[in-house]
Amino acid sequence: QQQVKQSPQSLIVQKGGISIINCAYENTAFDYFPWYQQFPGKGPALLIAIRPDVSEKKEGRFTISFNKSAKQFSLHIMDSQPGDSATYFCAARTTGGFKTIFGAGTRLFVKA
Amino acid sequence: DGGITQSPKYLFRKEGQNVTLSCEQNLNHDAMYWYRQDPGQGLRLIYYSQIVNDFQKGDIAEGYSVSREKKESFPLTVTSAQKNPTAFYLCASSIGVQGNEQFFGPGTRLTVL
Numbered sequence: 001q002q003q004v005k006q007s008p009q010s011l012i013v014q015k016g017g018i019s020i021i022n023c024a025y026e027n028t029a030f031d032y033f034p035w036y037q038q039f040p041g042k043g044p045a046l047l048i049a050i051r052p053d054v055s056e057k058k059e060g061r062f063t064i065s066f067n068k069s070a071k072q073f074s075l076h077i078m079d080s081q082p083g084d085s086a087t088y089f090c091a092a093r094t095t096g097g098f099k100t101i102f103g104a105g106t107r108l109f110v111k112a
Numbered sequence: 113d114g115g116i117t118q119s120p121k122y123l124f125r126k127e128g129q130n131v132t133l134s135c136e137q138n139l140n141h142d143a144m145y146w147y148r149q150d151p152g153q154g155l156r157l158i159y160y161s162q163i164v165n166d167f168q169k170g171d172i173a174e175g176y177s178v179s180r181e182k183k184e185s186f187p188l189t190v191t192s193a194q195k196n197p198t199a200f201y202l203c204a205s206s207i208g209v210q211g212n213e214q215f216f217g218p219g220t221r222l223t224v225l
Contacts, residue, residue, distance in 0.1 A: 009152070032212060043116075043202050043216030044155070089154060099170070100214065102147075102154040 003027075004092050006103030013110050019077040021106045023090035026071065030092035034100075035064065035075050038087045047088070048075070080110045115139065116217035118203050123222045125190070125197070133188045133220045135203035141215070142208050144186040148172060149200040149219075158201075161186055162208070190222060198224045 006023045013019045023033075032051060036044035050057045050064045050073065057064045063076040077084055090103040116137045125131045137144065143162050147155040157170030161180040175194025180186055186205075190197045200221050204214040 006154075034213070036216075041219070043204075043219050045216065046213045049212065098160075098168075099157060102156075104152055104154045 004090060004101045004103045006090050006106060008106060009104070010107040011109070013077075013080045013108065015080065015082060015110055015112050017080050017110075019075075019080045019084065019108055019110070021075045021088055021090070021108070022072065023074065023103050024070075024072045025092050025101075028071070029095045030101075031095045032093040033064070033066065033073050034091050034093070035062075036089045036091065036102075038089065038105075040086075044089060077108075080108075082110045082112045084108060085110050116203060116205055116215055118201075118217035118220050120220060121218065123220055125222065125224050127224055128192045130189055130191050131222065133190065133201055133203075133222070135186045135188065135217060137184050137186075137203075137205045137215075137217075139205055139215060140183070141205035142183070143206045144180070145204040145206075145214065146170075146176070146178065146186070146188045147202040147204065149202055155202065158188065197222055 004025050034049035035047045037047040038044040048059050048062045050066050061078045066073045087105045087107050089105050091100050093100045119134045145160040146158040149155050156172050158176050159178045161167035167178050167180050177189045200219050202219045203217040206214045
């Protein structure tokens with residue numbers, strides 16, 4: 001089965017620090033890699049996304065780095081804030097768009 | 113406001129009972145999805161629908177059923193055949209199955225007593 005492996009499971013970062021979440025995939029049949037942010041009791045919301053022909057994408061304090069040859073991608077949150085405390089999911093959409101595979105999630109806590 | 117609504121927010125069910133979770137969207141999206149979320153397991157796809165009157169099984173469809181009689185509605189029935197139904201259920205939609213972004217509802221937490 002196609003999988004997306006996400007690490008770490010949980011992360012504690014000081015305010016102003018950099019939060020880094022890593023994901024790896026096993027199959028090359030993906031064409032879109034989104035990251036979702038979920039607050040407790042809410043549904044996930046798209047945070048940032050990247051396509052495999054791009055190595056990096058930045059939106060404000062959030063950056064995705066993508067390494068196609070290593071089949072890895074990561075989310076960097078610069079200047080982390082307490083309001084960033086949430087669960088983050090990486091995901092990969094299969095080519096053709098029929099299915100999005102989600103990682104297990106990372107619970108981020110930013111200490112004030 | 114455009115968006116996805118799910119009801120109820122919390123649902124309690126006795127073992128052996130079927131229960132239906134509601135999902136409505138006013139985004140005019142063609143595709144709709146149901147996911148199940150369990151701690152430490154991410155989101156797993158139960159069913160998805162590309163257009164009205166058509167739907168496909170996802171990875172964990174056993175014990176669940178859906179219908180898509182209207183574009184804006186995609187209800188999920190959790191049947192008594194589902195062995196471990198206690199979970200957080202999320203409905204989502206996208207412009208099409210190949211739409212880049214999936215928009216999620218607020219979720220329904222189902223607890224089997």
